[in-house]
Amino acid sequence: MDFLETNKRAGALEFLETAIQRVEEQQDDVQLSLNSLDNQDEIVDAALAAAEEDNFDEILEQIDLLEEAVTEG
Amino acid sequence: MDITENNKSPSELEHEDVLDQVQTLFEQFTLAVEEEDKLKALEAIENLFTFSQKQYKLIDVQTTLNGVKKAQEIGDDNEAFVQTLEEFKSSNEEERDLIKNRAESLLGLKENLEAVQKTFEEDTNTEVAA
Numbered sequence: 001m002d003f004l005e006t007n008k009r010a011g012a013l014e015f016l017e018t019a020i021q022r023v024e025e026q027q028d029d030v031q032l033s034l035n036s037l038d039n040q041d042e043i044v045d046a047a048l049a050a051a052e053e054d055n056f057d058e059i060l061e062q063i064d065l066l067e068e069a070v071t072e073g
Numbered sequence: 074m075d076i077t078e079n080n081k082s083p084s085e086l087e088h089e090d091v092l093d094q095v096q097t098l099f100e101q102f103t104l105a106v107e108e109e110d111k112l113k114a115l116e117a118i119e120n121l122f123t124f125s126q127k128q129y130k131l132i133d134v135q136t137t138l139n140g141v142k143k144a145q146e147i148g149d150d151n152e153a154f155v156q157t158l159e160e161f162k163s164s165n166e167e168e169r170d171l172i173k174n175r176a177e178s179l180l181g182l183k184e185n186l187e188a189v190q191k192t193f194e195e196d197t198n199t200e201v202a203a
Contacts, residue, residue, distance in 0.1 A: 030176045067138075
């Protein structure tokens with residue numbers, strides 16, 4: 001058995017494991033971003049519905065929520 | 074504490090927070106470049122991009138809020154802020170497409186990495202068995 005090659009492969013495997021873990025973390029971030037966009041869209045829809053009824057208090061409330069959602073998203 | 078700090082309006086302070094945050098993110102990028110760490114540099118640029126995007130969205134929200142207040146003052150004209158809200162939603166749609174592309178790229182990258190990992194593991198197992 002070539003120990004040098006085996007060691008190199010062990011190092012590469014460790015690197016691959018870290019890289020895969022990193023990609024998985026990014027996949028989680030991507031999912032969170034998509035969830036945040038869905039949430040923002042729901043708030044915008046609620047604000048638009050309130051605008052149709054000229055319900056300014058409700059619109060202002062939804063815009064506060066939107067600001068919160070964008071800040072956290 | 075600098076005495077002039079007390080004379081600053083909340084929006085000015087907020088503006089300074091944004092600049093501080095941009096500077097911090099840019100310093101992270103510069104450091105990564107100096108260390109020749111490409112992954113860290115990419116991550117820093119990505120963070121800077123995400124932060125800028127968020128700031129633009131907050132400006133849209135602020136514009137909408139001002140539009141609502143104006144409409145409330147004058148009574149019935151809500152056309153301007155409704156348009157801003159619709160534009161906000163449309164820009165979210167574009168952002169969603171970009172994120173979906175990124176999700177696909179990540180999936181492809183993960184599959185490639187796992188394929189290489191599998192090959193390496195099989196080679197190692199074959200050697201151990203021999």
